[in-house]
Amino acid sequence: xxxxxxxxxxxxxxxxxxxxxxxxxxxxxxxxxxxxxxxxxxxxxxxxxxxxxxxxxxxxxxxxxxxxxxxxxxxxxxxxxxxxxxxxxxxxxxxxxxxxxxxxxxxxxxxxxxxxxxxxxxxxxxxxxxxxxxxxxxxxxxxxxxxxxxxxxxxxxxxxxxxxxxxxxxxxxxxxxxxxxxxxxxxxxxxxxxxxxxxxxxxxxxxxxxxxxxxxxxxxxxxxxxxxxxxxxxxxxxxxxxxxxxxxxxxxxxxxxxxxxxxxxxxxxxxxxxxxxxxxxxxxxxxxxxxxxxxxxxxxxxxxxxxxxxxxxxxxxxxxxxxxxxxxxxxxxxxxxxxxxxxxxxxxxxxxxxxxxxxxxxxxxxxxxxxxxxxxxxxxxxxxxxxxxxx
Amino acid sequence: xxxxxxxxxxxxxxxxxxxxxxxxxxxxxxxxxxxxxxxxxxxxxxxxxxxxxxxxxxxxxxxxxxxxxxxxxxxxxxxxxxxxxxxxxxxxxxxxxxxxxxxxxxxxxxxxxxxxxxxxxxxxxxxxxxxxxxxxxxxxxxxxxxxxxxxxxxxxxxxxxxxxxxxxxxxxxxxxxxxxxxxxxxxxxxxxxxxxxxxxxxxxxxxxxxxxxxxxxxxxxxxxxxxxxxxxxxxxxxxxxxxxxxxxxxxxxxxxxxxxxxxxxxxxxxxxxxxxxxxxxxxxxxxxxxxxxxxxxxxxxxxxxxxxxxxxxxxxxxxxxxxxxxxxxxxxxxxxxxxxxxxxxxxxxxxxxxxxxxxxxxxxxxxxxxxxxxxxxxxxxxxxxxxxxxx
Numbered sequence: 001x002x003x004x005x006x007x008x009x010x011x012x013x014x015x016x017x018x019x020x021x022x023x024x025x026x027x028x029x030x031x032x033x034x035x036x037x038x039x040x041x042x043x044x045x046x047x048x049x050x051x052x053x054x055x056x057x058x059x060x061x062x063x064x065x066x067x068x069x070x071x072x073x074x075x076x077x078x079x080x081x082x083x084x085x086x087x088x089x090x091x092x093x094x095x096x097x098x099x100x101x102x103x104x105x106x107x108x109x110x111x112x113x114x115x116x117x118x119x120x121x122x123x124x125x126x127x128x129x130x131x132x133x134x135x136x137x138x139x140x141x142x143x144x145x146x147x148x149x150x151x152x153x154x155x156x157x158x159x160x161x162x163x164x165x166x167x168x169x170x171x172x173x174x175x176x177x178x179x180x181x182x183x184x185x186x187x188x189x190x191x192x193x194x195x196x197x198x199x200x201x202x203x204x205x206x207x208x209x210x211x212x213x214x215x216x217x218x219x220x221x222x223x224x225x226x227x228x229x230x231x232x233x234x235x236x237x238x239x240x241x242x243x244x245x246x247x248x249x250x251x252x253x254x255x256x257x258x259x260x261x262x263x264x265x266x267x268x269x270x271x272x273x274x275x276x277x278x279x280x281x282x283x284x285x286x287x288x289x290x291x292x293x294x295x296x297x298x299x300x301x302x303x304x305x306x307x308x309x310x311x312x313x314x315x316x317x318x319x320x321x322x323x324x325x326x327x328x329x330x331x332x333x334x335x336x337x338x339x340x341x342x343x344x345x346x347x348x349x350x351x352x353x354x355x356x357x358x359x360x361x362x363x364x365x366x367x368x369x370x371x372x373x374x375x376x377x378x379x380x381x382x383x384x385x386x387x388x389x390x391x
Numbered sequence: 392x393x394x395x396x397x398x399x400x401x402x403x404x405x406x407x408x409x410x411x412x413x414x415x416x417x418x419x420x421x422x423x424x425x426x427x428x429x430x431x432x433x434x435x436x437x438x439x440x441x442x443x444x445x446x447x448x449x450x451x452x453x454x455x456x457x458x459x460x461x462x463x464x465x466x467x468x469x470x471x472x473x474x475x476x477x478x479x480x481x482x483x484x485x486x487x488x489x490x491x492x493x494x495x496x497x498x499x500x501x502x503x504x505x506x507x508x509x510x511x512x513x514x515x516x517x518x519x520x521x522x523x524x525x526x527x528x529x530x531x532x533x534x535x536x537x538x539x540x541x542x543x544x545x546x547x548x549x550x551x552x553x554x555x556x557x558x559x560x561x562x563x564x565x566x567x568x569x570x571x572x573x574x575x576x577x578x579x580x581x582x583x584x585x586x587x588x589x590x591x592x593x594x595x596x597x598x599x600x601x602x603x604x605x606x607x608x609x610x611x612x613x614x615x616x617x618x619x620x621x622x623x624x625x626x627x628x629x630x631x632x633x634x635x636x637x638x639x640x641x642x643x644x645x646x647x648x649x650x651x652x653x654x655x656x657x658x659x660x661x662x663x664x665x666x667x668x669x670x671x672x673x674x675x676x677x678x679x680x681x682x683x684x685x686x687x688x689x690x691x692x693x694x695x696x697x698x699x700x701x702x703x704x705x706x707x708x709x710x711x712x713x714x715x716x717x718x719x720x721x722x723x724x725x726x727x728x729x730x731x732x733x734x735x736x737x738x739x740x741x742x743x744x745x746x747x748x749x750x751x752x753x754x755x756x757x758x759x760x761x762x763x764x765x766x767x768x769x770x771x772x773x774x775x776x777x778x779x780x781x782x
């Protein structure tokens with residue numbers, strides 16, 4: 001990447017992050033009455049539901065704390081982080097120690113989660129919030145929840161599924177993927193340790209030996225407990241290009257931290273494989289779901305184009321380009337960049353449209369939901385901007 | 392509707408049903424090794440997963456039994472019904488009396504259901520199977536399950552949801568809607584009775600007084616337990632035009648059986664309201680999900696066009712036209728017919744494509760899945776053909 005291109009990209013990211021995306025969430029998401037954030041925001045930022053969901057609450061705390069941690073401790077950002085953290089402290093936890101999945105505006109719990117992700121996002125929020133505030137309770141919660149989540153990840157939570165025990169065992173890629181990222185964040189709290197190293201090595205083994213199948217040049221989301229493929233069922237053929245690419249940059253980050261070139265190389269290969277497999281040659285963009293054998297993908301939204309898949313691909317490619325220098329990463333970066341910046345931004349009210357039809361037309365005009373929140377887009381803008389400054 | 396149009400439609404339905412749709416399922420769905428049906432069928436009928444799901448198994452038994460019951464007791468149709476019924480008898484039930492939700496090919500159970508619909512489809516299958524075979528066990532199962540389902544409908548099944556008890560009570564339209572239809576089928580087994588009448592009256596009251604809001608000219612899928620609207624949350628604003636129209640013809644059928652013109656009139660109005668609200672004026676077809684207040688519908692598939700919504704609308708309009716004679720029903724019928732028959736049929740391998748993008752292009756080329764099976768399309772073709780013969 002030549003210098004003028006780096007400068008132009010850096011400026012674009014800086015402008016989009018600080019003048020568009022952050023102001024959008026700072027203006028529209030704070031709930032000054034009950035605390036926490038509104039995330040169900042229409043295209044113009046107006047609130048279409050005041051219900052609150054755990055993932056977006058924790059993720060926005062993480063984002064504003066990370067801004068304070070890595071850019072500057074600006075009072076307005078700290079205030080944003082505190083608004084969400086206080087809501088979590090007041091309302092997040094069930095007496096069992098588990099976090100709820102969703103709430104009414106005032107914090108009254110509505111539903112329990114079926115998986116461990118509510119808790120994993122609270123952990124990373126707590127780590128970053130502690131770093132910028134020194135709050136000892138945040139550190140305690142991060143450590144306590146981390147140990148629980150590592151356990152829960154090994155033993156499915158009772159009652160969390162309707163599957164008949166033992167009739168078809170499968171393991172999912174999302175668990176080692178998220179634990180890898182959470183453990184890396186935990187080292188920001190407690191430094192490297194045998195405990196973290198052991199969890200990380202287990203995650204790396206699961207991802208590389210069980211989910212990534214090099215002979216197929218694919219990452220399979222669900223495999224048998226021994227890592228073998230389950231190609232006779234749709235779940236076993238399920239490929240999520242954007243999800244695998246997010247995992248790839250978690251792996252690159254881990255490779256950098258461990259100074260392990262082999263991890264970096266394999267993660268860069270994975271990125272390219274998933275782009276080759278997942279890119280829509282006709283309309284551009286990454287498919288959301290694909291079937292590894294070309295059989296019908298079952299999710300109704302399989303061919304939609306989602307913002308976060310493109311954000312994850314942009315950062316993975318920029319990082320791979322910086323780490324490896326191979327022009328193929330720049331070529332792919334340019335392609336994904338061109339697609340993303342011509343299709344996702346809303347020229348009228350700012351921020352990005354998250355959901356496009358296969359042909360690139362906008363299918364949902366909202367800016368936030370229980371899933372789209374202050375996370376993938378600003379995280380990618382921040383990380384990419386920081387990376388470009390180093391280049 | 393003039394006579395030549397009636398004849399042309401009758402011929403089209405007869406041909407599509409008997410020369411296209413029934414042969415497709417008879418050829419591709421029987422599992423002669425383990426019993427039951429394959430329903431995960433690619434566009435050419437090839438099997439892309441051998442897993443079996445309760446809804447499609449029970450619905451296909453219902454359909455082939457109903458063919459025998461109302462057209463003629465043809466040996467090959469009876470054989471099809473028996474294949475699925477024997478699978479249900481052998482594998483469907485958990486020791487608790489509940490039916491499983493899904494199975495491996497050989498009948499090994501995979502998952503439990505979260506709701507009561509697995510059982511409701513077994514009931515209607517059992518009723519029709521008993522009528523054409525006289526099998527006393529089918530009658531016993533229908534009666535036993537019916538009583539259980541009526542109870543379960545009143546008291547949510549423990550552990551079936553992750554909702555926190557009491558924090559936000561809601562009632563769903565799908566329950567009284569399906570019970571209305573199931574109870575009508577039960578009268579084919581045991582005739583009219585006080586028991587059935589009482590259930591039906593409860594269902595009618597729920598649908599008319601709680602879910603249909605005449606001031607809004609809409610049917611709301613989820614309302615508060617007292618029938619009041621919950622417009623501050625997306626679930627409370629959820630409108631499913633095709634589902635409400637299916638409910639409308641269940642109501643018309645009930646009105647005919649009870650000789651109650653007021654039920655018929657209100658059901659016909661409902662059909663028109665939902666078409667007015669749910670029709671896509673730009674591309675044609677019924678939207679899958681809409682928000683009653685024009686706020687963002689959250690399901691990613693909200694603007695897709697689904698075959699079953701059009702099948703239900705076609706039959707509702709034909710029945711309304713026959714019952715009321717108002718030309719508005721014929722006009723709407725023509726519009727839905729034109730859309731359906733130009734967009735859904737597969738000219739290459741027969742049967743219908745089930746899932747279209749908003750613009751009418753095909754998004755999923757399979758003919759069957761865990762949801763699309765031998766039910767909505769053949770039921771509508773059969774019922775419409777029978778209705779046209781009477782006209």
